[in-house]
Amino acid sequence: MIPTGFFMDLPGTPPSAGALRDRALGRVAELPALHQLAAPGPRWGRATALDPARHIRTRDVAPGGAALDAASQELLHLPLPSGAAPMWDIWLLRNPGQDGYRLCFRVHHALQDGVGAAHTVTRLLTDDPGTPGPRAHRPVPVTLRGLTGLGRDLYGSLRRDRSWGVLGVPPADDLAWSYRDVPDARLRTLAARWGGTVNDMYLAALARAFRAWHARRPAPHPPCGDVTAVVPMSLRRKGEEHAPGNRLVFARVALPCSQARPAECVRRLVCDTRQLRTSGQREIAGRLFNWAPAAATIRKQLAITTPRISLIASNVHLPHDVSCFGSRVGAASMFTALPHGVLCYVSLTRTGGTARCTVVHDRALPGAGDLPELWLTALGELEATTPL
Incomplete structure (x- = not known):
């Protein structure tokens, strides 16, 4: 199970868990990859419902950037939702008492490649869901x-x-x-x-x-x-x-x-x-x-x-100028x-x-x-x- 995705760092006060859940689940219907289910054999099934508790997660970490990075590193090892749930999730990592927070979007690489994940996280979390993702590939003549x-x-x-x-x-x-x-x-x-x-x-x-x-x-x-x-x-x-x-x-x-x-x-x-x-x-x-x-x-x-x-x-x-929950994204990985x-x-x-x-x-x-x-x-x- 190979997750890919993005860590996004934002200043200011983090959104509530409810606000994050409402935004993500309110837009997920537009994203077919996030409804795909792994099934025995070569075919993919389709989930008919999503469980917010499995896909939208929050965690408070100790103050300081080192603790935030350590919590992020743990997500590289944490299994994605599976079974009856599509293999993706969003984590809100909060530093109580600190200015700023980190959003993490993870998805199984079979569901989305890196550029696909970039388009998905832009559609799911930004204040303007019409914000364009990475520029589309422009084909060139074959030589x-x-x-x-x-x-x-x-x-x-x-x-x-x-x-x-x-x-x-x-x-x-x-x-x-x-x-x-x-x-x-x-x-x-x-x-x-x-x-x-x-x-x-x-x-x-x-x-x-x-x-x-x-x-x-x-x-x-x-x-x-x-x-x-x-x-x-x-x-x-x-x-x-x-x-x-x-x-x-x-x-x-x-x-x-x-x-x-x-x-x-x-x-x-x-x-x-x-x-x-x-x-x-x-x-x-x-x-x-x-x-x-x-x-x-x-x-x-x-x-x-x-x-x-x-x-x-x-x-x-x-x-470059994308905002989530009223804050401009300062950096991403x-x-x-x-x-x-x-x-x-x-x-x-x-x-x-x-x-x-x-x-x-x-x-x-x-x-x-x-x-x-x-x-x-x-x-x-x-x-x-x-x-x-």
Whole structure:
């Protein structure tokens, strides 16, 4: 059972449990994914009624950010509602006597992918239910480069990054999370300066963070190699915002951790991701997943090769000026529990003028909780570097 979802931080006085329940359950009828029931066999059933006590939860935590984060971390392990209840819930985490609170929306990944969950949480909880979620994917023409890239990625999924053996150690099945915030304007300024996208800057800083993390490992250790990040790419188009299921494909992006020069690291990433965006690889992969014979083969292969995935890196942009219960969302974290054998998930979530880098990792990875801090340091390094 793999939950995905969002933590959202808001200032001010939290809503009452009744207000949260009335808002969410008053809108859930518009969201078909939240009525889906797991059933024996390959089909999904449909719930005829929802139990508020199972889907809308509140919890008071001790004062301070550390207690709030600890309570949030517990939700990574807590089972979702199941059986006769659809597998999703909302948690209101309150700090009595403190200004501010955290809302958490969790949903089984089979019901919603990350972008679908972003649309859902926007529709369920914002003051204006018409607030748009992430922008819809705009298809591009398919090219031979796209077909070649897809074949290369499928072949690459059969191999593990041997230079990063630490990412292939047996999992402890104990998850932890950490994060750091930066003004979103810093990433946008970097993107304009380097001629790339915010996602390029996020991934470049992540590559530098992994390089710094590698340097902290006890000696002797092998030279720092590149890390392959599995990057989800949404296929949701306009009108499909709230459709049930997973409408995404994956690309494999090499993070150039081996590069000693920050400028060369950014140059490589900007080049690789531009080719990925413009080649039509996403469109070809989407067509294969919609073709039943190929989809069955690919899904079986992915199930077999999941332990060969070293890292998952996501990026989602929520509305910047979105409010819930009269307060503007100040920051948010997209998260997912880790598939079996995967030890690290990193996300960048942008909203409220804040970009938050979040890491969910298995405790079998020593020091992985420092990656957001190292990512923050890497951003400063890129800001101090002259573009090529």
